Amino acid sequence: MLQNKDTKFFSEVNNFFTSSEKAIFRITELYRVLKISKMNLGVKEYNQSNYFKGDIFLALLLFPMFSIKNIQGYLTSSLFSYFEAQKDTFYRFKNNLQINWRSVLYSINSRLLAKIESQSTDKEATPRCFIVDDTDLPKTGFRIEHISKIWSHVAHKGILGFKGLFLGYWDGKSFLGLDFSLHKEKGKNKKKPYGLKYKHRKQQYRKKREKGTAGYSREKELLINKIDNAISMIKRALRKNIKADYVLMDSWFVCDKIIKYVRNIKAGVHVIGMAKMAKARYGFEGEQYTAKEIADKMKRRKRVKWIKKIGLYCAEVIVDYKGTTVKLFFCKTTKRGKWHLLLTTNTLLSIIKTYEIYSIRWSIEVFFKESKQYFSLGKSQSRDFDAQIADTTISIIQYNIFSMAKRFSAYETIGKLFAESTDQLLELTIAQRLWVFILELLEILSDLFDSNINDLIIKIIRSDTRNNKIVKLMQNQWKEAA
Numbered sequence: 001m002l003q004n005k006d007t008k009f010f011s012e013v014n015n016f017f018t019s020s021e022k023a024i025f026r027i028t029e030l031y032r033v034l035k036i037s038k039m040n041l042g043v044k045e046y047n048q049s050n051y052f053k054g055d056i057f058l059a060l061l062l063f064p065m066f067s068i069k070n071i072q073g074y075l076t077s078s079l080f081s082y083f084e085a086q087k088d089t090f091y092r093f094k095n096n097l098q099i100n101w102r103s104v105l106y107s108i109n110s111r112l113l114a115k116i117e118s119q120s121t122d123k124e125a126t127p128r129c130f131i132v133d134d135t136d137l138p139k140t141g142f143r144i145e146h147i148s149k150i151w152s153h154v155a156h157k158g159i160l161g162f163k164g165l166f167l168g169y170w171d172g173k174s175f176l177g178l179d180f181s182l183h184k185e186k187g188k189n190k191k192k193p194y195g196l197k198y199k200h201r202k203q204q205y206r207k208k209r210e211k212g213t214a215g216y217s218r219e220k221e222l223l224i225n226k227i228d229n230a231i232s233m234i235k236r237a238l239r240k241n242i243k244a245d246y247v248l249m250d251s252w253f254v255c256d257k258i259i260k261y262v263r264n265i266k267a268g269v270h271v272i273g274m275a276k277m278a279k280a281r282y283g284f285e286g287e288q289y290t291a292k293e294i295a296d297k298m299k300r301r302k303r304v305k306w307i308k309k310i311g312l313y314c315a316e317v318i319v320d321y322k323g324t325t326v327k328l329f330f331c332k333t334t335k336r337g338k339w340h341l342l343l344t345t346n347t348l349l350s351i352i353k354t355y356e357i358y359s360i361r362w363s364i365e366v367f368f369k370e371s372k373q374y375f376s377l378g379k380s381q382s383r384d385f386d387a388q389i390a391d392t393t394i395s396i397i398q399y400n401i402f403s404m405a406k407r408f409s410a411y412e413t414i415g416k417l418f419a420e421s422t423d424q425l426l427e428l429t430i431a432q433r434l435w436v437f438i439l440e441l442l443e444i445l446s447d448l449f450d451s452n453i454n455d456l457i458i459k460i461i462r463s464d465t466r467n468n469k470i471v472k473l474m475q476n477q478w479k480e481a482a
Helices: 006-016 023-034 053-061 087-094 101-119 198-203 214-223 226-239 256-263 291-300 351-374 385-409 414-448 453-462 469-481
Strands: 129-138 148-152 157-170 175-183 246-249 270-275 281-284 287-290 305-307 312-321 324-332 340-344
Touching: 023 101, 023 385, 053 087, 053 385, 087 385, 101 175, 101 214, 101 385, 129 148, 129 175, 129 226, 129 351, 157 226, 157 351, 175 214, 175 226, 175 351, 175 385, 214 385, 226 256, 246 256, 246 351, 256 270, 256 324, 270 351, 281 291, 287 291, 291 312, 291 324, 312 351, 324 351, 340 351, 351 385
Parallel strands: 129 246, 246 270
Antiparallel strands: 129 157, 148 157, 157 175, 270 340, 281 287, 281 312, 305 312, 312 324, 324 340
């Protein structure tokens, strides 16, 4: 394989699919503009290597477009004809503890956000939001490094895997994955730390990481409290000059620690999140009450109103929560229904506006669903923890690229964009295979009619047939030969 072959690949694809309406055109154009293959990944290139690190990285990012689920699938795919690297080349790349995948992700996101800014014509003021949430990343092998049993709130039982903590960003129109960390859970059973038997813990892959490497830092995050990690992620995003008006989160993350941190941000960022109807106490009318006790007071005082626009019975009250002034919205779908508690530090918001902004939080749930479905988020079965970090980062970047392509092309869903892009690449692959057949057919025809093959090709080129893809295919193949 020639180094930096991606340049040839993009030229080939974009020339064949010339219409800007083509899904594949939008996606490959984004990869080209972002100069993915020329990124500084923080690792040295070696003279004896046949492949630049950027080329390997780009090939991995292209896997979904070729319907490749894993490296084994790559070996039997049409992509293998472009990037002739063997599987060990990809494994060594993903297992490299020197690559700072967090920096790589932020570098690409910064370029995407700059492109959004340059093409944005909508000046309407829409809230920009950081979104914090976690998700289960199930695994099947006990040999995976740092694997543990985690409690799944979806399955309501312990499952083998990692808990993934993610920070997303809503810029007013689109969702981007900004940051993440992987976590394992020690559990309460001292006889089975991390929910595993001794024989299973012994089977786990182990790797020594030097202090100061990116892999070492990631490994340390495994047991850091998720609240602390969420705060660290928000800090990093702010340092990267990514601005937000709100931090959105569900009830698991709403606590005084994260609320106080957010309110101390100089930019005046606010929190909106679901809170638990639990034992936490709020200062109201000079006394401390639980959320349920305050809700009962609102009901007795007939402060509960039907809000037609959102279809909920609601009551609102401003209280003190451990030194921070917050507004509580008590909501339920029926008069006899169960109360749900929505909290915000912006006391000027109405229930309708608060509800509208909080609904943006569901964009991260869509991100989880679509990333797992189309970009193999959490599907990595590599034993090396560094490869788990690499694969998760690559899935996020793939989603972000498709999300931007969808935005610029006005596709209804990422699913539709994904389907069309893979279909169009299949069209390209089939066309290239047909080229060999076309050449053989032209040779046969030239023999039958006692003509020269070059004369036949010239006649085809000079024909008046519009949008002649055979001609385009010839042009692409000649460029390849050149």
